[in-house]
Amino acid sequence: MTTPPTPLPANPTDEPSIQIGALVPLTRPGWTEAGRHLLAGLELAARDINDTGGIAGKPLELIVRETAADPHRAAAAVDELAHLGVTALAGEYHSVAARAGAIRADALGLPYLCSSAVLDTLTDQPTEWVARLSPPQSRGWQTYADFLLGAGHTHIAVAAEPSLYWASGTRILRDHLTQHGASVTELDMRTLTPTALCDALADRHATALLLLVGHPEPAVPIVKAVRADPRLSHILIGAPAGQPEFTARTTQLGDDGAAIPFLRYLPEHLTPLGTRAEKTLREHLAQAPSFVAYEGYDTITVLAQLLRPHSTNRPRTTPPWPHISVEGTRGQIQFSRTPGNSVWQWTWPPIQIVGRDPAKPDHFRILHTG
Structure with a gap:
């Protein structure tokens, strides 16, 4: 179990607070390091707002609830937070948990700004109550497919586990890549060992392997097996979902964890607000x-x-999502509707495909932008 970070201090006040409910994965099977980073950002922004007078003179208070990436826990947390009287909802990293929370928020008429989840259909029907900051999966993963094509990869294998999120990503990749003459082979990791996966990659002459699986199991054994197989020395290992962003992946894989391209949502340069937030x-x-x-x-x-x-x-x-215009850490944030997207969407969040530099694993190389 990962210990949550110590909350950032906020200035005390006697004024009644404005409460925002925050959905955060802080225990397994949630991606706990992502949860720590998400919570740190939420808390720092709340502190900065309180340091400058709060909201209409009233302090902002975060009411945090754990999801552990579980959609049932996320939905129950939304019900609890609504009962407590929160004014809005924030957060969540995992798409399946965010989707469950978004559906409940829509049903309750509770504003929810989703921080990180990317599923195009966060709700079953179009809603006015939910918006999100991360790009929809179709945009981000098509950008990743364009990166693969630009690097000359036409025989792509996908090592996948069953999940709404992974299945959606596989479909996006296959639709985009096959339109451009590439092939996509899906390998079911419920039935394959890492050794058997290596045999399948060699038999199919794959040039790229995309990991759409959980971490650390089975992702870490797969990477180690592929890196150790001389038949696969040419193969690119990719992780579109972004797990290599976090230090736990590097610690567990060592040098094997370098040069694994992944999606992240950062610009080349942070805004002045982002630069100030980065230091803290x-x-x-x-x-x-x-x-x-x-x-x-x-x-x-x-x-x-x-x-x-x-x-x-x-x-x-x-x-009034379409009337919002605010400088964030990564650019000017405005919301619009996009085809196939059931929620309000930050129109142009930045997208990068990066990989850790093998010579300096704590440094990232930008490989593609979209």
Whole structure:
């Protein structure tokens, strides 16, 4: 179990607070390091807002609930937070948990700004109550497919486990890659050992292997097996979902964890707000903040602007997402509708494909932008 980070201090006040519920994965099987970074960003933004007068003169208070990446726990947390009277919801990293939370928020008429989850269909039907900051999976994963094509990969294998998120990603990759003459072979990791996977990759002459599986199992054994197999010395290992962003992956894989391209949502340069936040986040996390920490910070920054006209009361009408325009850590944030997307969407969040530099594993090389 990962110990949650010590909460960032906030200035005490006697004023009634504006409460925002935060959904965060802090225990397994959730990606706990992502949860730590997300919570650090949420808390820092709340502290910064309180340091500058709060929202309409009232302090902002985060009410944090653990999801452990479990959709049932996420939905139950939304019900509990609504009962407690929170004004809005923030957070979540895992798409399946965020989707469950978004569906409940929509049913309850509770504004929810999703920080990190990317599933195109976060809700079953279009909703006015839910928005998100991360790009939809179709945009991000098509960008990843374009990177593969540009690097000359036409025989791609996907090592996958059953999941709505992984299945959606596989479908996006296959649809985009096959339109451009590439082949995609899906390998079911419920039935294959890492050794058997290596045999299948060699038999199919794959040039790229994408890991759409859990971490550390079976991702770490797969990477180690492929790296050790001389038949596969040419193969690119990729992890579109972004796990190599976090230090736990590097610690467990060592040199084998370098040069694994992944998606992250950062610009080439942070905004002035992002530069200020980066310094404090780095000190608090004792490491470089990931893109997830900035997503957390931006979530609270947006919600503070959204809630200012409502004081402590929960908005009785649908949130005015299309009228929001606020500087975040990674750019100017505005929301619009996009085809096939059931929620309001930050129109142009930045997308990068990066990999850790084999010569300097704590440094990232930008390989492609979209």
